Amino acid sequence: MTTAIRHRRRLAAVAAALVALSGLLVNLAVSASASVPPTPSGWSLVWSDDFNGSANTLPSSSNWIIDTGHSYPGGPANWGTGEVQNYTSSTANLSLDGSGNLRITPLRSSSGEWTSARIETRRADFKPADGRILRIESRLQMPNVTGNAALGYWPAFWALGAPYRGNYWNWPAIGEFDIMENVNGINSVWGVLHCGVNPGGPCNETTGLGASRACPGSTCQSAYHTYRFEWDRSVSPNQLRWYVDGQQFHGVNQSQFDATTWNNMTGHAGYFLLLNVAMGGAFPNALAGQTPTAATVPGRPMMVDYVAVWQSGTGTTPPPTDPPGGVDARSTIQAERYQGQSGTIVETTTDSGGGQNVGAITNGDWLRYDGVDFGSTPATQFRARVASGAAAGVSGLVQVRLDSPTAPPIGDFALASTGGWQSWRTIPANVSGVTGTHTVYLTFSSGQPADFVNVNWFTFSTS
Template sequence: MNRSRMRNRSLSWIPIAVAALLLPLAAVTAHAAVPPTPSGWSLVWSDDFDGGAGSLPSSANWIIDTGHSYPGGPANWGTGEVQRYTADPANVSLDGAGNLRITPIKNGGEWTSGRIETRRADFKPAAGRVLRIESRLRMPDVTGQAALGYWPAFWALGAPYRGNYWNWPGIGEFDIMENVNGINSVWGVLHCGVNPGGPCNETTGLGASRACPGASCQSAFHTYRFEWDRSVTPDQLRWYVDGQQFHSVSQSQFDAATWNDMTGHQGYFLLLNVAMGGAFPNALGGQTPTAATLSGRPMIVDYVAVWQSGSAPDPDPTTPPPGGVDARSTIQAERYQAQSGTMVEATTDTGGGQNVGAIANGDWLRFDGVDFGGTPATQFRARVASGAGAGVSGLVQVRLGSPTAPPIGDFAIASTGGWQSWHTVPANISPVTGTHTVYVTFSSGQPADFVNLNWFTFGS
């Protein structure tokens, strides 16, 4: 689901199968637990959407996108979709029965809907492994004229998109499940390279589609899966519905630079949304939505899960690997092992290189195997800059083992006079020895970006 340019899809691979819309209804199972981890695989991450009816999805797992664009990004999310995303439970909330519901609603002349994305942006298979991204969901139960403009999707974007918003499609996009206008079909699409044209034929992408097996996509839950296989040479990308493969792409189809731009970064974040109108539904239904489009039909999501092949799990944020980096060295912020919500940019600070920027409330950086040794470290120093507006400030915090563990120390930061106006700020921390996974977390009472981080270190 291209977020940087409106795309005009080629219709050559879109099945126009009216008969498929008339498949018999099947019994709907409203909720099933995340499937047991298969033998030889490990669970990397999951959300079963358990919680009270009307509650928002877990803020530890998800960011709720709002408005008509990312700040500074392309208008209408780059696709021409017309809805405004909100954090209103009427648009995005749990149903109390183990499901997430994303519901487009028309109020007067305005459409609103919901869009969420994972805080984690490091989903990527280790060398020699296979990553499996999966969701069991039911598309909005609406077809025909009443469905014109509906555009549900389950997809992934390359992590460098966060904070840039203009580097699509080079950073890569995996559309695991897309559907428009209530058609009984699932589309799987890869976006990459340059726009227009390039190796991924942008803005269309490299895609395939098929009808949902058995019951129609709209009348029943189906399981949508994407696999990135690094256990074979060349790498393979594969798309499935209910375990049946319907699309694949090989690394051999791309030049080395295109493939590296798409796969050489830290990984991907996952998204769920229901758009209304835009380039894709308009390509199949004329200008959408229309006066006949029905409001209030949700996409219902049972679970989202990520697995990796191999007996060893994805690096556990609570169990640091042996060795690692000396806590008393200068730890460059951009050398994190994982992050949420941030971006990397060139810095003008002494020594050059890069800093981590676009940092706001709830963002974090993870550093594995930070070795404090046997002498307790009692101080944390960080090189920070801020161009935040008046009244905008926040805390830079240090936590061990988890981004939600109690902070062992923090300091407050407000504007330093500019996003490249650097200051070194000290803070006391609780004494620490041994080797730990360190999280640098960021907390603010405002949603605006409030700090950049170049490097940090620990001392006694």
């Protein structure tokens, strides 16, 4: 979904039945299964979300980050694609439907402003272990709108390389897998790879290396279909493959790329997944001129039944799932897996084990972790993996608070420069004995208005 002007012939639109609901025209979706399918034999489940929950609520904040506005802070305007909508966290644009589906609904205000929604997984480490296959899949129904009423609709299910977070100017080198893209209500699914340099390069940017086909059986707009992407490290050269309803329609392999391009795309910590419905922008405009138009009808949602990631074989064990009600306080809690934050960014780390860290932390910033289970044996020590490239004289406190960011700290430690923002140290601090389940806040206090710490992970213990 980054800049992508694709020169393709326009396919004939298929008529769709429309109904009025709450003053808006919306699609009558085919019933979804409301659950993730059983794990295929020979595979293991890495991560999933079935979007079960109460109607008119937001998707799980433990799984998803909601993007808002017209760009990432400091990133390219209009999300780098020219799309016109304002992304919001309103349940009018983004909500569970109460029947096991996520609903992303573009709307147009009385003043003509378009709003919609875009979410991305908190996890950004989806990558197959050596010798394994990663399978990323979603069952969804595209917005049920066609013809002139659909001009400008741009639904997508896709993945971006982890180094994009906190940078926003390293596309397309870090890689992009467009698992499902569609524009203007055309009965077709596009699968596209973006990589290398822009313009041109081995992925022919800004177009990318893509293929498309009509959805099998029912149209893409009138029914749910299953869209799958596989990253295969079990064969040499490695392969990337795209499927709709189990039928492969696109593929590339490692031998098509120079070593630097392939490594830039696959050698980092992994990918995060995104779901969104954009309005207007380079891709729909390339096929239909300036979109959306006065004829474009708002209120047609993309309906998502589930998203799941599997890995073949036994391979590398995926991170353990959190226990019921939260996370074990004595486990290694990755800093970037917060449920809330203020003032920070997430970036790729060079610390042992790779992955990401939380950075750009300064006075007054905080991180929130819900449902941290300390058990019945009091935890008396806190340890955090931290780094600092702060200038001489700049230091601050890393504090632990329970249940409120303004509660008295139960423990803290001071930190000055460790020699660089990726020069990591594990620092302990005593905490007052804690039992039970709490919301844990990491808060940061400094006498200088400058970044003073990065955090990779933390944990609690009895000694």
